[in-house]
Amino acid sequence: xxxxxxxxxxxxxxxxxxxxxxxxxxxxxxxxxxxxxxxxxxxxxxxxxxxxxxxxxxxxxxxxxxxxxxxxxxxxxxxxxxxxxxxxxxxxxxxxxxxxxxxxxxxxxxxxxxxxxxxxxxxxxxxxx
Amino acid sequence: xxxxxxxxxxxxxxxxxxxxxxxxxxxxxxxxxxxxxxxxxxxxxxxxxxxxxxxxxxxxxxxxxxxxxxxxxxxxxxxxxxxxxxxxxxxxxxxxxxxxxxxxxxxxxxxxxxxxxxxxxxxxxxxxxxxxxxxxxxxxx
Numbered sequence: 001x002x003x004x005x006x007x008x009x010x011x012x013x014x015x016x017x018x019x020x021x022x023x024x025x026x027x028x029x030x031x032x033x034x035x036x037x038x039x040x041x042x043x044x045x046x047x048x049x050x051x052x053x054x055x056x057x058x059x060x061x062x063x064x065x066x067x068x069x070x071x072x073x074x075x076x077x078x079x080x081x082x083x084x085x086x087x088x089x090x091x092x093x094x095x096x097x098x099x100x101x102x103x104x105x106x107x108x109x110x111x112x113x114x115x116x117x118x119x120x121x122x123x124x125x126x127x128x129x
Numbered sequence: 130x131x132x133x134x135x136x137x138x139x140x141x142x143x144x145x146x147x148x149x150x151x152x153x154x155x156x157x158x159x160x161x162x163x164x165x166x167x168x169x170x171x172x173x174x175x176x177x178x179x180x181x182x183x184x185x186x187x188x189x190x191x192x193x194x195x196x197x198x199x200x201x202x203x204x205x206x207x208x209x210x211x212x213x214x215x216x217x218x219x220x221x222x223x224x225x226x227x228x229x230x231x232x233x234x235x236x237x238x239x240x241x242x243x244x245x246x247x248x249x250x251x252x253x254x255x256x257x258x259x260x261x262x263x264x265x266x267x268x269x270x
Contacts, residue, residue, distance in 0.1 A: 093243035
């Protein structure tokens with residue numbers, strides 16, 4: 001079965017979700033990513049959702065969980081590339097994604113991760129730029 | 130859903146909702162009908178997201194069922210109506226089930242309440258032991 005690739009770039013992991021995820025695939029991604037954070041000693045995780053046409057409560061919960069798990073493993077998670085229609089829908093759905101840092105694109109996401117690592121986990125705003 | 134004239138069904142389609150893969154197929158089928166009905170991208174996204182929530186409930190709580198997707202017209206306005214039916218255990222406390230944050234399944238408890246907010250019309254009927262039917266509609270603005 002298809003698996004979502006996790007790429008390592010320096011001390012960061014990059015995931016670009018390019019498929020319409022069924023729930024099992026979302027759960028697998030959550031597990032694989034958590035394992036890779038530990039095995040690679042990653043400090044940052046970037047999840048690109050620019051290809052996702054919807055984020056429902058299940059996918060939203062997955063993003064929340066990944067952010068929470070990476071936080072206790074001393075890594076920073078940034079979700080990048082959310083489409084405007086997805087953002088509007090998420091808010092109306094009632095999902096605030098508290099605890100998930102977001103950035104508009106990959107460049108800004110990487111800058112946010114670098115800054116967070118440099119600050120050694122100091123408090124940051126939720127959106128860079 | 131009869132205010133302001135007779136509801137005319139222009140097109141209908143039935144989709145099975147019995148597995149996690151079916152939830153993805155539901156999203157694709159609803160998206161296609163929303164595009165066909167002339168919905169803009171935000172309305173498409175809201176309807177597809179609502180459909181995804183209810184389809185998951187049908188699979189997880191209802192033990193699987195069916196979805197009927199209809200492109201409907203009422204007077205001058207056009208919309209998409211979705212009817213999810215299952216023969217599962219039903220919902221004992223509908224009022225609690227509709228509340229934000231209520232869940233018996235370990236989720237976020239936003240499925241029903243969130244789907245209702247994303248729809249222009251929403252109704253749910255459930256008989257314990259018999260099953261649940263959720264009907265929702267979104268109109269082209």
